[in-house]
Amino acid sequence: MHTRRKFIKIGALGLGATAVTTAVASWATGNTSGSTRSVNDRAVSGWHRFPTYCEVCFWKCAGWTYVSPEGSIQKIIGNDDDPQCNGRLCPRGTGGVGMYSDPDRLKTPLIRVTKNGEQTYREATWDEALDFIANKMKEIAGKHGPESIALFNHGTPGKYFTHLLNAFGSNNVAAPSFAQCRGPRDTGFELTFGESVSSPEVTDIRDTRCLVLIGSHIGENMHNGQVQEMSEAIDKGAVIITVDPRLSTAASKSKFWLPIKPSTDLALLLAWIHVLIHDNLYNREYVAQYAEGFNELKEHVRDFTPEWAYGITTIKPELIRHTAREMANAAPSVIIHPGRHTTWYGDDVQRSRAIAILNALLGSWGNRGGIFFKEGIKIPDFPRPAYPKPSWSWQDTLNGRYPFAKEAVTNTIIEASIPKPGMEHIIKGWFVAGTNLVVSIPLKEQLMQAMQALDLLVVIDTMPMEITGYADVVLPECTYLERYDDLRATAHREPTIALRMPAVQPSYLTKPSWWISKQIGERLGLGAFYNYKDFKEVLQWQLKQIGSSMEEMERIGLKKYPRKSPVYIESIAEFKFKTASGKIQLKSNELQEAGFDAMPVYTPHPQPEDGYYRLIYGRAPMHTFSRTANNRNLVALMPENSVWVNPQVAELWGLRKDQHVWLKNQAGVLSNFSVKVRITERIRWDSVYIVHGFGHHHKPLTYAFGRGVNDTELISRLAIDPIMGGTGMRGNFVTFVKTEPRKEGKL
Amino acid sequence: MRYAMAIDTRKCVGCSDCVVACQTENDVPNGFCRDWVKEVVDGTYPNVSIELRSERCNHCANSPCVRCCPTGASHFEEGGIVLVEHNKCIGCGACIESCPYEARYSHPDGYVDKCTFCIHRVRQGNDPACVSVCPTRCMYFGDLEDPNSKLVNVLKNRKFKSLAPEAGTQPQIFYLL
Structure with a gap:
C-alpha cells in the first residue's frame, strides 16, 4: 500500500479538549416549557424543551429535547403528534443524548501535515481548514473539472454538500444506502409497480391481516413506526409469517416461522407464486384490472411446485401451501414486506421482483392493510441560481453496467477514483459526510486504493469514525441537538413536517453542516447559492411558503397537513400505475429488453464448505x-x-x-x-x-x-x-x- | 389503591428502550440500571421459542427488602410502591441479598437504589417513564383496585404469570403470555 495517505489515529495526538459548552442558548428564555400538552412532560420547573427530529437513524422521529435550567440536556422524548413515533422514541432516540455527551467527539478542525517525516493532524482554525479545502477544490477542478469531486453521504448533512457539489458543477453524489442497502428493493418494486415503498415504508402494517417478512427482522431493526405497527397488528391478531434462517425476534412472534436454508428465498417465493396461481388463490379481479403478463407468469412458474422448492429451501411443501393460503385468506389485506437491507446474493432485484409480484397477485398494492398511497408536502427550494450542468456524471462511471441504477452506485464512484490508463472520467476529491465508509463499504482493498489516490479527502462527522483517519481535512460537525437543519417532510398516511432546532449551542468548535457548506461555497465564489446569513432564514422562508412559521413550529415541533389524495386504490377510477403501460409488470419487458430475465428465476448460490x-x-x-x-x-x-x-x-x-x-x-x-x-x-x-x-x-x-x-x-x-x-x-x-x-x- | 404493572411478552421486542428511558428520566449512573430485559430461549432448532421480559422491582406486597431493612430506609409509599429513602440508607446491602429478583443495586453515592415506579411521574397522573416510552406499548401500569383500568382489563382477559411466585413475595408485576 502507498503511504501517501497514512492512517492517522486522531486520539493519539493529545489534542486539547475544550470543556463542553453547556450554557443554555439565549433563545431558550421564554421558550415553550410545559406550554403544550404532552403526557410525557416531566413537571420540573425551569426546564425548556426544543423541537427536534432524531438523527440516530434514518427514521427521523420527531421529538423534544429537554434542557435543565443549568443548560444540560436531560432527555429526549418523542413528539406525541408525530405518526412516525407517536410520542415514543426507540432506545437509540431516547439515548440520542449520548451522541451529544460523547467524550470522544471531534472537537476542532484538523489538517493532515507531515512532521519529522511522520504524518499527523494538527488542530486548525475553521478559516485555515476551509481555505485549504476551497483551494484544493479549485486546483482539482482546474485540472480535471468540477465533476471530479464526489460526495458520499448519509443523513441530513448530505443535503448541504450535495448542494455545494451541484453548485460547483458535480452530481457525483452517492450513498451506501443504495448499492449497499435498499437499492435492489427499490429497483425491483419500480420495475413492477413503477414506484417503490419509500421511507418510512408505506406498508399498512397497522391494519394488515397478514404480514410476511422475508429476512426482515422488524423489532431488531428498530424502524420505529413499523415496530409500533407490528405490535398493533399482533394485538389485532394478524397472522405473521417470517422466513429467516434465524429465529429473529419477529419470527418468535410469528404464527409461522419458516427456517429456510439461507440463499434459497427466491425458490420459496416462486413456489408461493405457483400455489397462488395454480391453486387459483390469487386476486383475479385485481390482476385482471391492474396487471399484465399474467399468462406468461403462470406458464413460467408451472414447474416451481412446493415439492420442487422443498428440495432447495428445506421448507416442507404442506407448510408452503398452508402459508400461501393464509396470505390468500387475508388478501388484499396482506403485506409481503419488501424489506430494506436487500443486498444479499446478487440476484436481489429479481428476489425483490418476486416479492413485488406476490403483492400484486394478492392485490395488496393500494389496499387497506397492504401498501397504501403516500402523500407529502413539497418544501420549495430556497431561491438560488440554476445549477450548472456537469459535463459528465456518475452514470458515466457505470461503463454500461447496471442499467437500472437510479441512484449513484458507491462502488463505481470508488472505482472511478482509482486512476487507470486511458481513463476518461476520474474522481480526485471526496467529501464524506455522516457515513463511515471504512465500515459500511465491503471490498476494503479497493476502498484503500481509491483513498490513496485522491488529491483531497474531506470528512465531516461528529465522531472520530475510522474514515476520519484517512482524511486530509477533518471537519467537526455539531450533533443534531445543537443545530438547525432542513425541515423533515414526510410522505406517508398524512403529510407532516418537523422542525429541528438547537437545544444548546454547539460544543467545542463544532459547526453545523449548512454552515460548513456555505463557508466553502463562498470561498469558491458560489455565494449566490447561499443567499442567507443563517439557516434559520431559509427555514423561515420555506415555512412561510407552506403556510406555517418558525414561531408555530417552535411551539408544536410537528405539523400535519390535511390529505388531498386518496389513500387506497378503490376510490380512484381507472388507476394507472407509474409504469410505462400504466399496468403492474408481472413480466418485465424492460428487463427483457436489457437482456435480463423478464420473470424471476431461482439460481443456486455457493454453499459453505465443511467447517465453514x-x-x-x-x-x-x-x-x-x-x-x-x-x-x-x-x-x-x-x-x-x-x-x-x-x-x-x-x-x-x-x-x-x-x-x-x-x-x-x-x-x-x-x-x-x-x-x-x-x-x-x-x-x-x-x-x-x-x-x-x-x-x-x-x-x-x-x-x-x-x-x-x-x-x-x-x-x-x-x-x-x-x-x-x-x-x-x-x-x-x-x-x-x-x-x-x-x-x-x-x- | 394498589399500583401494579402488566407486561405483554407477546409484543415486547426486547429493544430495551425502557432501560434507556429510565436511565435518562431518573439520572441512573452509567453502568447501572433499574430495569433490564431478559431473553429466555426454549426448545431445539427449529422448534424454538423466545420469551422477552422487561424486568424491574416487583414492588412486592410481602417485601423481604422492607422487612430486612435495619434503618427503615426501605418502606412502602402510597399504592404499595416500595421506595428507598436515600438519606436513611446506610448501604448495608441486606435488601440486595434479600431480593429474589436482583432488582436493587448499590449506587456509587453510597445508598441502595432501584425502580420507584417513577413515583414522581405517577403522582402527577403520568405513566412511569418505561411505560410511556415503550414503542410496542407492551406495558400497562395502573391501579389494581380500579376495575375500569386498562391494567385490570388485560389481566382479566389474558393468561399471565409472575416471577418467582414460590418466594411468596406477592410480586406486582405480571407477565401476559
Whole structure:
C-alpha cells in the first residue's frame, strides 16, 4: 500500500479538549416549557424543551429535547403528534443524548501535515481548514473539472454538500444506502409497480391481516413506526409469517416461522407464486384490472411446485401451501414486506421482483392493510441560481453496467477514483459526510486504493469514525441537538413536517453542516447559492411558503397537513400505475429488453464448505450501523456483538459460552478482533450470525475500540447485482480460529 | 389503591428502550440500571421459542427488602410502591441479598437504589417513564383496585404469570403470555 495517505489515529495526538459548552442558548428564555400538552412532560420547573427530529437513524422521529435550567440536556422524548413515533422514541432516540455527551467527539478542525517525516493532524482554525479545502477544490477542478469531486453521504448533512457539489458543477453524489442497502428493493418494486415503498415504508402494517417478512427482522431493526405497527397488528391478531434462517425476534412472534436454508428465498417465493396461481388463490379481479403478463407468469412458474422448492429451501411443501393460503385468506389485506437491507446474493432485484409480484397477485398494492398511497408536502427550494450542468456524471462511471441504477452506485464512484490508463472520467476529491465508509463499504482493498489516490479527502462527522483517519481535512460537525437543519417532510398516511432546532449551542468548535457548506461555497465564489446569513432564514422562508412559521413550529415541533389524495386504490377510477403501460409488470419487458430475465428465476448460490458457516449479519434494536457503538447511553445495553452459533456446531468445535474466537473467511481474511461466542438454538447449523456495527479499530473511539467484530471486514466476496449494482454480501463463509492468530497488516 | 404493572411478552421486542428511558428520566449512573430485559430461549432448532421480559422491582406486597431493612430506609409509599429513602440508607446491602429478583443495586453515592415506579411521574397522573416510552406499548401500569383500568382489563382477559411466585413475595408485576 502507498503511504501517501497514512492512517492517522486522531486520539493519539493529545489534542486539547475544550470543556463542553453547556450554557443554555439565549433563545431558550421564554421558550415553550410545559406550554403544550404532552403526557410525557416531566413537571420540573425551569426546564425548556426544543423541537427536534432524531438523527440516530434514518427514521427521523420527531421529538423534544429537554434542557435543565443549568443548560444540560436531560432527555429526549418523542413528539406525541408525530405518526412516525407517536410520542415514543426507540432506545437509540431516547439515548440520542449520548451522541451529544460523547467524550470522544471531534472537537476542532484538523489538517493532515507531515512532521519529522511522520504524518499527523494538527488542530486548525475553521478559516485555515476551509481555505485549504476551497483551494484544493479549485486546483482539482482546474485540472480535471468540477465533476471530479464526489460526495458520499448519509443523513441530513448530505443535503448541504450535495448542494455545494451541484453548485460547483458535480452530481457525483452517492450513498451506501443504495448499492449497499435498499437499492435492489427499490429497483425491483419500480420495475413492477413503477414506484417503490419509500421511507418510512408505506406498508399498512397497522391494519394488515397478514404480514410476511422475508429476512426482515422488524423489532431488531428498530424502524420505529413499523415496530409500533407490528405490535398493533399482533394485538389485532394478524397472522405473521417470517422466513429467516434465524429465529429473529419477529419470527418468535410469528404464527409461522419458516427456517429456510439461507440463499434459497427466491425458490420459496416462486413456489408461493405457483400455489397462488395454480391453486387459483390469487386476486383475479385485481390482476385482471391492474396487471399484465399474467399468462406468461403462470406458464413460467408451472414447474416451481412446493415439492420442487422443498428440495432447495428445506421448507416442507404442506407448510408452503398452508402459508400461501393464509396470505390468500387475508388478501388484499396482506403485506409481503419488501424489506430494506436487500443486498444479499446478487440476484436481489429479481428476489425483490418476486416479492413485488406476490403483492400484486394478492392485490395488496393500494389496499387497506397492504401498501397504501403516500402523500407529502413539497418544501420549495430556497431561491438560488440554476445549477450548472456537469459535463459528465456518475452514470458515466457505470461503463454500461447496471442499467437500472437510479441512484449513484458507491462502488463505481470508488472505482472511478482509482486512476487507470486511458481513463476518461476520474474522481480526485471526496467529501464524506455522516457515513463511515471504512465500515459500511465491503471490498476494503479497493476502498484503500481509491483513498490513496485522491488529491483531497474531506470528512465531516461528529465522531472520530475510522474514515476520519484517512482524511486530509477533518471537519467537526455539531450533533443534531445543537443545530438547525432542513425541515423533515414526510410522505406517508398524512403529510407532516418537523422542525429541528438547537437545544444548546454547539460544543467545542463544532459547526453545523449548512454552515460548513456555505463557508466553502463562498470561498469558491458560489455565494449566490447561499443567499442567507443563517439557516434559520431559509427555514423561515420555506415555512412561510407552506403556510406555517418558525414561531408555530417552535411551539408544536410537528405539523400535519390535511390529505388531498386518496389513500387506497378503490376510490380512484381507472388507476394507472407509474409504469410505462400504466399496468403492474408481472413480466418485465424492460428487463427483457436489457437482456435480463423478464420473470424471476431461482439460481443456486455457493454453499459453505465443511467447517465453514454462512456469515449472516443484522441489527440490534439499540444500535444504528456503526455509529452508536461508542454512545455511552446505549453501550450498556449492548457493549459488543457476539457470534451466534448453533449448539451442535459449538459441540463440534468444542466452543464454550462467551469464549473468544476469531473469525476467518473463505479467502483467509481474519477478523481484526476476537468475538464472544453465543451458543443458541436461534440459529441454523449452517450459519452464524453477528450484529453489524462493531469491531471498531480506531482507538479514538475509546469505548468502541476492539469490542466485537466488524462483519464487513469479513465480506471480501461480493455478488454484484447486474441490474443495479447492489453489492450482495451474504455469500461469505467463516470458520472459527480459537487461539490468537499472529496478526499482520491490520486495516 | 394498589399500583401494579402488566407486561405483554407477546409484543415486547426486547429493544430495551425502557432501560434507556429510565436511565435518562431518573439520572441512573452509567453502568447501572433499574430495569433490564431478559431473553429466555426454549426448545431445539427449529422448534424454538423466545420469551422477552422487561424486568424491574416487583414492588412486592410481602417485601423481604422492607422487612430486612435495619434503618427503615426501605418502606412502602402510597399504592404499595416500595421506595428507598436515600438519606436513611446506610448501604448495608441486606435488601440486595434479600431480593429474589436482583432488582436493587448499590449506587456509587453510597445508598441502595432501584425502580420507584417513577413515583414522581405517577403522582402527577403520568405513566412511569418505561411505560410511556415503550414503542410496542407492551406495558400497562395502573391501579389494581380500579376495575375500569386498562391494567385490570388485560389481566382479566389474558393468561399471565409472575416471577418467582414460590418466594411468596406477592410480586406486582405480571407477565401476559
